[in-house]
Amino acid sequence: MRVEIWSDIACPWCYVGKARFEKALREFPHRDEVEVVHRSFELDPGRAKDDVQPVITMLTEKYGMSPAQAEAGEDNLGAQAAAEGLDYRTRGRDHGSTFDMHRLLHLAKEHGRQERLLDLLYRANFADERSVFDDDERLVELAVAAGLAEEGVRAVLADPRAYADEVRADEREAAQLGANGVPFFVLDRTYGVSGAQPAEVFARALAQAYGERTPLRPVGSAADGSTDGADACGPDGCAVPQR
Numbered sequence: 001m002r003v004e005i006w007s008d009i010a011c012p013w014c015y016v017g018k019a020r021f022e023k024a025l026r027e028f029p030h031r032d033e034v035e036v037v038h039r040s041f042e043l044d045p046g047r048a049k050d051d052v053q054p055v056i057t058m059l060t061e062k063y064g065m066s067p068a069q070a071e072a073g074e075d076n077l078g079a080q081a082a083a084e085g086l087d088y089r090t091r092g093r094d095h096g097s098t099f100d101m102h103r104l105l106h107l108a109k110e111h112g113r114q115e116r117l118l119d120l121l122y123r124a125n126f127a128d129e130r131s132v133f134d135d136d137e138r139l140v141e142l143a144v145a146a147g148l149a150e151e152g153v154r155a156v157l158a159d160p161r162a163y164a165d166e167v168r169a170d171e172r173e174a175a176q177l178g179a180n181g182v183p184f185f186v187l188d189r190t191y192g193v194s195g196a197q198p199a200e201v202f203a204r205a206l207a208q209a210y211g212e213r214t215p216l217r218p219v220g221s222a223a224d225g226s227t228d229g230a231d232a233c234g235p236d237g238c239a240v241p242q243r
Contacts, residue, residue, distance in 0.1 A: 001034050001210055006041040006174045006184040009098045009121045009132070011233040012077045012088070017183040017196030018122070019084040024202035030210055038109075038118055040102040040170035041182045043233055044095075052096035052133045063237040077238070080196075080231075087127035096133030102170075103163040104143050107156050117146035181234025188212070191219045195230025 005021070007014035025031050053061075059070035074090040081088035101121055108117040120142045124132045132138050136157050143153040156162040174184060177192065185193040185202070187209035193202065205219040232238070 001030070001188045001206075002037060003034055003188070003206075004037045004039055004186045006039045006170065006179055006186075007118075007182045008041050008043045008233065009101050009118075009125050010043055010095060011182050012081070012126065012238055013196040013231045013233050014183040015086065015088075015122045015126050016077075016080050016084055016231075017185075018118075019081075019086055020196060020199045021183075021185065021202045023084075023199040024206060027203060028206045030206075034206070036115070038105060038114055039174070040105065040167040041174050041179070041184070042098055042102065042167075042171065043182070044097065045099075045171070047097040047099075049097050049100070050134050052094050052131065055093045055095045056091075058095040059237070065237075073238070081126070087123070089127055089129070092129070093125070094131040094133050096131075099164075099167065100136075100139060100157060101132070102167045103156055104139060104148075104153065106163040106166045107152065108143070108146060108148055111148060113147045117143060117148070120146055181232040183232065193219050195232035197230055 003021075003025075005018070007018070025034060025036075028034065055074065056067060056070045059065045059073065060067055065073070071090075078088040078090040105114055105117055105121075108114040121132065124130070124138070124142055130138060132142070136154075139157065140150060140153050144150050174182075177184070177186065179192075179194070181194065183194075183196060185205070187193070187205055190212045191205050191209045193205050201219065208219065
């Protein structure tokens with residue numbers, strides 16, 4: 001069974017959702033038969049590589065939040081991440097283009113190192129002090145740490161066309177499947193799970209999708225199976241529950 005996950009490195013709910021999905025997968029009896037493929041989705045497509053700004057500033061300018069609202073949202077996301085055993089810096093992070101990171105993830109996929117690189121990129125963005133934006137040397141370090149050859153990594157970063165078509169193809173496919181936010185999980189092209197759902201929702205989706213071949217339909221935590229209100233990042237921002 002194949003699970004495809006559309007996500008963006010700049011998306012905090014993708015970071016949290018990945019951990020929740022992996023928790024469910026570890027307990028899934030047929031986990032050794034599950035292939036996980038990560039696909040590209042930019043929350044800020046077209047953003048210039050050198051257009052980097054603090055996350056709090058981005059939230060206030062792009063989504064109309066007050067600084068206090070933006071900081072409260074980051075604090076809440078930090079708590080959600082901590083509940084999954086993840087480190088999360090609620091202050092001092094940057095926001096920028098993730099296009100080059102997605103291109104490198106496609107390179108890593110060819111070498112069987114996609115999962116490792118994604119984990120390193122998530123941690124670098126959400127937990128480390130050094131920014132991953134507008135810093136090719138930082139991306140080279142992370143890609144090499146994931147097991148990629150430095151020469152190949154530098155070649156991709158030097159050529160903006162390298163793997164660009166693969167990134168755009170992923171994004172077009174997401175749109176065709178109806179995904180307008182991330183994380184978005186597609187299980188064996190049978191079930192779709194939108195947002196950073198609880199681990200038990202992912203567990204139920206894995207069980208339902210295993211061995212089935214039916215049209216894509218949503219699986220959620222609501223009584224009717226819908227995913228409305230699930231925590232996700234989209235064009236209108238990253239939903240943060242007020243708890």
